[in-house]
Amino acid sequence: MWRREEDVTKARVTVIDIAKAAGVSKSTVSLVLQGSSLVNEGTRAKVNAVMRELGYVYNRGAANLRQASAKSRIIGVVVNDLTNSFFAELAVGVDMVVQSAGFVQFLSNTSESIDRQREVVASMREHGISGLIVSPARATDAADFKPLVAAGIPVVVVVRNLPGAKVSSVVSDNQAGMMSAVKHLAELGHKRIAFLGGFPDTAVFDDRLAGYRSGIEAAGLDCQQELVISSAPSRAGGVEAIGKAIVLADKPSAAVCFNDAVAFGVCDGLRARRLEPGSDFAVVGFDDVIEAQAAVPALTTVSVDPQGIGRRGAQLLLKQINAGKAEAETVITAVRLVVRESCGARKSVKIETGL
Amino acid sequence: MWRREEDVTKARVTVIDIAKAAGVSKSTVSLVLQGSSLVNEGTRAKVNAVMRELGYVYNRGAANLRQASAKSRIIGVVVNDLTNSFFAELAVGVDMVVQSAGFVQFLSNTSESIDRQREVVASMREHGISGLIVSPARATDAADFKPLVAAGIPVVVVVRNLPGAKVSSVVSDNQAGMMSAVKHLAELGHKRIAFLGGFPDTAVFDDRLAGYRSGIEAAGLDCQQELVISSAPSRAGGVEAIGKAIVLADKPSAAVCFNDAVAFGVCDGLRARRLEPGSDFAVVGFDDVIEAQAAVPALTTVSVDPQGIGRRGAQLLLKQINAGKAEAETVITAVRLVVRESCGARKSVKIETGL
DNA sequence: TGACAGAATTGGAACGTTCCAAATATTTAA
DNA sequence: TTAAATATTTGGAACGTTCCAATTCTGTCA
Secondary structure, three states, X not given: OOOOOOOOOOOOOOHHHHHHHHOOOHHHHHHHHOOOOOOOHHHHHHHHHHHHHHOOOOOHHHHHHHOOHHHOOEEEEEEOOOOOHHHHHHHHHHHHHHHHOOOEEEEEEOOOOHHHHHHHHHHHHHOOOOEEEEOOOOOOOHHHHHHHHHOOXXXXXXXXXXXXXXXXXXXXXXXXXXXXXXXXXXXXXXXXXXXXXXXXXXXXHHHHXXXXXXXXXXXXXXXXXXXXXXXXXXXXXXXXXXXHHXXXXXXXXXXXXXXXXXXXXXXXXXXXXXXXXXXXXXXXXXXXXOHHHHXXXXXXXXXXXXHHHXXXXXXXXHHHHHOOOOOOOEEEEOOEEEOOOOOOOXXXXXXXXXX | OOOOOOXXXXXXXXXXXXXXXXXXXXXXXXXXXXXXXXXXXXXXXXXXXXXXXXXXXXXXXXXXXXXXXXXXXXXXXXXXXXXXXXXXXXXXXXXXXXXXXXXXXXXXXOOOOHHHHHHHHHXXXXXXXXXXXXXXXXXXXXXXXXXXXXXXXXXXXXOOOOOOOXXXXXXXXXXXXXXXXXXXXXXXXXXXXXXXOEOOOOHHHHHHHHHHHHHHHHOOOOOOHHHEEOEOOOHHXXXXXXXXXXXXXXXXXXXXXXXXXXXXXXXXXXXXXXXXXXXXXXXXXXXXXXXXXXXXXXOEEEEOOHHHHHHHHHHHHHHHHHOOOOOOOEEEEOOEEEOOOOOOOOOOOOOOOOO
């Protein structure tokens, strides 16, 4: 009964241990830690050497106790579905700029649950985040982030904006994107173009629908209510929506979809009715998820660069953190229509060999 | 020049404010915070009410100063490529169990850079993580996590094991997976089966190659060195590898690939030579990434359930955190061959309508 | 009524850092 | 050689919590 594991060095090494070993005061060590120019070069060198030797690890928790929350260098990131490559890319974009600014990222997944979201945000707050980037779960209350900003913690909303909330946001140009999709279909000769999928109670839906309407008008077509069919913004929702569209007395010959998932569902639904997407019915998506390119037929869609959104959002947040407190600001990132096969413009399969 | 924003309540509300307002001592408030059974029901209720009223937010940093690092309830997660849906799924799996255990996840991306990895791990340590889950960057030194475990911080390595490091790990059954892939191809009548892609200096490569060899032997074929062609584990690597395989004097008719990315590259390379994957040459991948199903031809591959690995890893880690300190333990998760089209077993395209 | 047990509460002293005002060492200028 | 200026260093006192030992309440039992 003789325990070998009974380690001699149980306590962790602190700034005081360093001070003692280097023959200076703890204040000096602290100064070195902060890279202050007040300390003599020789002293700095010796202190650093001792730190390395004793294996010192900085205790940020203790430091944060003394400093403002803005200096914790933690930024919280909450997304609604990390499984979706769109959001994974977004998180990577955030991580890139956050990491190179010497911050570290707290990432959580809400799975579109508003309760989960509340929990993780509360938890992040307890941990003293310097700022928050959030792609809000559906039906998030605009006032939900009020306490955060009241406490001086900058918040940046990405992807889905939160009308009414006084926070910064970075969203893609949903309106212009949808408009260009409609324009493209009209140029291909389509006269009846449907808008399929999405939940009508979201800001993104409103924007995309508005873009659809502008596009229809710009093409000199008339905008008919029956051609707008909402559904869940998922593959299943797409199947459902095309099912309703196809039984209309005056059938559409093309559709712009709320997002790529819906577009894939629409393709499924078409094929279930022996119609080939692309040749028999034109479909265009939105988002340009990673699968869009490899699908058959390859999906024509509006590409939004989620990683760019992540980067922009993080930059905006860091700016606000450094500025102490900045105004709410909105940035809209550009999108671009990428024409593949599902709209019927190109027939042949092009193999894109990965580089 | 009259600033309205000059808030009256600048200081944050602390446990002492609560104590004062509730007419008890800070110790009592602390007891309530910890859900101690020592405190009277009435007192607890009043304290809780006051907390809500004053908008108290717990300061975990301060608490951690007093308590062991094991109680910080932060667990660090580092992956090498979040863009890859495999790792995104893994992170989601971790998040699920970590979150429901009341922990919060620090997630970072190393982009396969060993320096980045060192940085983020150091940063996480400074923040006082209770444990670490890491999918190590290539060429990670087994001794790299030594200081962590010496400091009593449990580490679980996932996906890629680190032979020699005395840490727990959760990896998929690479050997059995590869073996079943080879067996399947052999049953389809293939006599010359190549092993394509992957870097030979990794543990995962060794495991998969070993599985390949066992499979070849089990099928009564002979194992020829020229049929093992390594390359970068990427799409480009796959193109390169099949390029070398196809010029062999005695050509293979099928290949198992190091992973799905390589398999896609192999398909690209075949087509560039007017060979159709599936009918002219059988290819099977490994991982079952999300694109495998939607590709043309749909990829036959070994499915590994990254989310499951994430969950298992998190469970293992939490167990060790709670136990104070547990032995290093290795768990190997099961894999399963999913037969699609690229191996030539099934010719027809099946539309899988999303549910 | 007093003594005692148990329940509930409480005042410090940590924890590891930063910050401030003040002290000391070193140069420079006269 | 000395005063002034500059460069460097330094003790406390925070920060917001937890923990310990000690205290004050309740009843309860003799």
